[in-house]
Amino acid sequence: MKVLVVGGGGREHALCWALKRDHPDATLFTAPGNPGTAQLGTNLAIAATAVDALVAAVRRHAIDVTVVGPEAPLAAGLADALRAVGAAVFGPSAAAARLEASKAFAKEVMARADVPTAASRSFSALRPALAYIRSHAEPLVVKASGLAAGKGAVVCDTRAAAAATARAMLAEGKLGDAGREIVVEQFLTGEELSVLALTDGEGVAILPPAQDHKRLGEGDTGPNTGGMGAYCPVSLVTPALLEKVRCEILEPTLLEMAVRGARFAGVLYAGLMIAPDGSPQVIEFNCRFGDPEAQAVLPVLPEGCTQHLVDIAAGRWRPPRPVLTASRAAVTTVLAARGYPDRPETGVTIDLPPAADLGPEVLVFHAGTVRDPPPPPPPSTEGTLRTAGGRVLAVTALGATVPEAARRSAAACERITFEGKTWRRDIAWREIRRAGAA
Ligand code: AMP
Numbered sequence: 001m002k003v004l005v006v007g008g009g010g011r012e013h014a015l016c017w018a019l020k021r022d023h024p025d026a027t028l029f030t031a032p033g034n035p036g037t038a039q040l041g042t043n044l045a046i047a048a049t050a051v052d053a054l055v056a057a058v059r060r061h062a063i064d065v066t067v068v069g070p071e072a073p074l075a076a077g078l079a080d081a082l083r084a085v086g087a088a089v090f091g092p093s094a095a096a097a098r099l100e101a102s103k104a105f106a107k108e109v110m111a112r113a114d115v116p117t118a119a120s121r122s123f124s125a126l127r128p129a130l131a132y133i134r135s136h137a138e139p140l141v142v143k144a145s146g147l148a149a150g151k152g153a154v155v156c157d158t159r160a161a162a163a164a165t166a167r168a169m170l171a172e173g174k175l176g177d178a179g180r181e182i183v184v185e186q187f188l189t190g191e192e193l194s195v196l197a198l199t200d201g202e203g204v205a206i207l208p209p210a211q212d213h214k215r216l217g218e219g220d221t222g223p224n225t226g227g228m229g230a231y232c233p234v235s236l237v238t239p240a241l242l243e244k245v246r247c248e249i250l251e252p253t254l255l256e257m258a259v260r261g262a263r264f265a266g267v268l269y270a271g272l273m274i275a276p277d278g279s280p281q282v283i284e285f286n287c288r289f290g291d292p293e294a295q296a297v298l299p300v301l302p303e304g305c306t307q308h309l310v311d312i313a314a315g316r317w318r319p320p321r322p323v324l325t326a327s328r329a330a331v332t333t334v335l336a337a338r339g340y341p342d343r344p345e346t347g348v349t350i351d352l353p354p355a356a357d358l359g360p361e362v363l364v365f366h367a368g369t370v371r372d373p374p375p376p377p378p379p380s381t382e383g384t385l386r387t388a389g390g391r392v393l394a395v396t397a398l399g400a401t402v403p404e405a406a407r408r409s410a411a412a413c414e415r416i417t418f419e420g421k422t423w424r425r426d427i428a429w430r431e432i433r434r435a436g437a438a
Contacts, residue, residue, distance in 0.1 A: 001310075004029045004058060005037070006078065007048050007069030010334075010367035010394035011291035015067055015306075016040045017363065018298040022306040029061060035385060036366025048073050051081050058087050065090065065313045071147060071288050074266075075101040088313040092287050095262035099253070100287040103152075103183045104145040110282060113256035115249050117282040118273075120185035126170045132184055133162045139187040142166050146178030150214070150226050153284075155187065188273040188281055191430070193234060194293050195245050195270045195280075200312045201263035203319030204250050206242055208233045208300060208326035210293040211430060216341065218426045225341045226391060229409075229427030230296045231331040231402055235434055236274065242323055245270065245280050253285070265312055269293075292332045295365050295394040300326040328361075328398040331405040333413050333427045335393045337368065338420025344368070344390035350418040352385055352393070358412035361398040361405075367391040387418060402431040 003019055003026050005012050013036040016028055020040050028041025031054060037043060046053045049072050058066055066082055068074055068091035077094040091097075098105045104122035109115075122145065123129035133140065142165040144152035152175060156162035162184065169179030194212060197204045210232035216222035249270055257264045269286035289297075298305075301324060311317040337344035350369065355362055368389020374382060393416065397408030406428045413423055 001026045001065070002029065002061060002063045003027070004031060004061070004063045004066040005069060006031055006054060006066060006073055008032045008034050008037070009069065009291055010365040010391065011289050011294040012069040013037050013365040013367070014295040014298045014394075015069060015289070017365070018301070019067070019306045022304050029057070029063065031057065034366045035369050035371040036364070038371070049076050051076055051078050054078060055081050055085060055087070058082060059085065064088065065310050067091070067309055067313070069288060071097065071100050071286065074287055075147060090266055090309040090313040092264050092266040093262065096257055096264040097287040098262070099257070099264065099268075099285040101147050102145050102181070103143050103284065104181050106285050107183060109253060109256050113252035115252055115282055116280065118186040118188050120183050122181060122183050123166075123170070124181045126167060129166045129170060129182060129184060130163055133159050133166060136162070136184065137186075141185045141187055142169070143183045143185065144169055144175045144179040145181035145183055146175075148175050148178040150224060151175065152178055188275070188283065190273045190275040191236060192283070193237065193272045193274050193280070194230075194290055195242070195272055196289065196293065196297065197250050197268050197270075198308050198312060199250070199254060199265060199268050200315070200317040200319070201254060201258060201265045203317065204246060204254070204268070204322060205308065205320055206246060206250075206323045207297050208324065209237045209242070210234065210290070210296055211428075212290065212293055213424060213427055216422075218424050223341060225336070227290070227292045227334065228336065228424050229331070229333045230290070230292045231329070231406070231428035231431060232293075232296050232300060233326045233329065233402075235431060239323070241274070241278065241280065245272070246322055249280065249282060292334055292394050295396050296330040296332040299363055299396055299398060300328045300330045302327060329400065329402040329405045330396055330398050331402060331409040331428050332394050332396040333409045333423055334367070334391050335395060335413060335416060336391050336422040337387045337389070338422055340390035340422060344387075345420050346386070346388050348387045348419045350385045350387060350392065350416070352416055358415055359397065359408050362408060362412045363396045364412070364416070365394040365396065367394055369393065392418070401435065402428050403435050406432060
């Protein structure tokens with residue numbers, strides 16, 4: 001089997017790792033990949049959003065199945081273009097990916113399907129947006145409707161702050177096209193939870209839910225980032241909660257998408273707020289694996305689970321149990337570059353010891369790294385590994401419990417060095433606190 005993984009971050013390295021674990025004989029290609037995926041297969045120098053070039057590569061290399069990591073190529077129609085030439089692909093069509101690419105559309109779908117979510121309204125014009133904000137309770141949330149790489153949602157303590165945010169997005173072009181439409185919504189309280197489900201558009205298999213840490217600083221302080229770490233499983237999750245999420249959120253959404261002629265096949269990721277009374281509400285939908293959630297969730301899925309991706313892509317999926325459980329606990333700590341998220345420093349040499357020297361059950365997934373070309377022949381060593389992006393490495397450790405996995409992940413992070421290394425030592429703190437209280 002020949003598999004192409006599209007993308008070049010830690011999530012895609014984790015996908016390659018899981019595919020190779022489950023299918024040791026598979027030939028892997030990654031576009032564009034990174035030095036981590038290069039150890040598992042062949043990196044193709046094609047951008048993740050270069051739809052035509054990717055379709056050509058799938059034909060040239062006779063790829064059997066393509067797994068799409070990031071949202072941008074899905075929103076750009078990569079899955080449609082591949083299906084149009086008869087190629088199997090794991091990831092939704094552009095019409096289905098609108099669940100992530102347009103928050104206004106997602107809100108409309110949820111309203112129609114009676115899915116619990118924050119009360120909201122969507123606006124393309126500033127004046128009615130400001131009028132709505134003036135009548136709204138504080139705090140409130142203003143979101144760019146389009147894809148904004150995690151920078152689109154602004155929690156505003158005051159109506160004045162919300163008005164300024166709406167003005168910046170709608171009138172001043174901050175966030176560009178992504179902010180031409182905005183969603184203004186009610187602020188929800190509770191605990192956030194990421195529930196990812198595999199689906200062929202009808203059946204669902206819920207993966208072990210995870211919690212991620214969006215803020216840069218320890219104690220969940222500082223600016224929002226793409227994610228500084230994640231862990232799973234999460235002990236606040238009960239079978240009853242997952243049943244509720246399946247019946248009240250995932251299945252009605254899939255049905256509504258199918259009714260609209262936009263059947264959703266791939267990973268449906270529900271970012272939830274679990275209210276103090278235990279009821280889940282949707283904060284957002286994503287149309288793909290989360291990053292860094294994938295780096296925590298994929299390693300603890302039962303071996304063989306990537307066959308589900310292959311079967312969904314081929315349109316021959318037989319859903320397993322509705323909930324897949326984690327075999328171990330996992331904690332993923334992101335090592336970011338100095339200056340992340342605004343202006344990450346690049347080009348810095350990384351000293352990355354072999355995984356075996358980093359402690360038991362440690363996996364290092366590359367995200368923003370690059371390797372210098374090997375020295376002139378005869379090449380005796382590999383080229384130097386350098387930082388090349390904001391999130392540099394994702395260090396996953398497994399353990400019997402989340403606290404054990406967290407200790408192992410942090411210990412491994414201590415042993416990896418590069419100038420300006422920026423990371424949180426408190427990933428999974430909520431779970432560790434819960435474990436201590438238990
Ligand atoms: P989103 O891009 O919609 O996932 O939002 C990013 C982050 O903003 C979420 O992970 C939450 O921490 C926060 N957020 C978004 N919407 C709300 C809301 N309605 N109430 C409270 N927090 C929110």
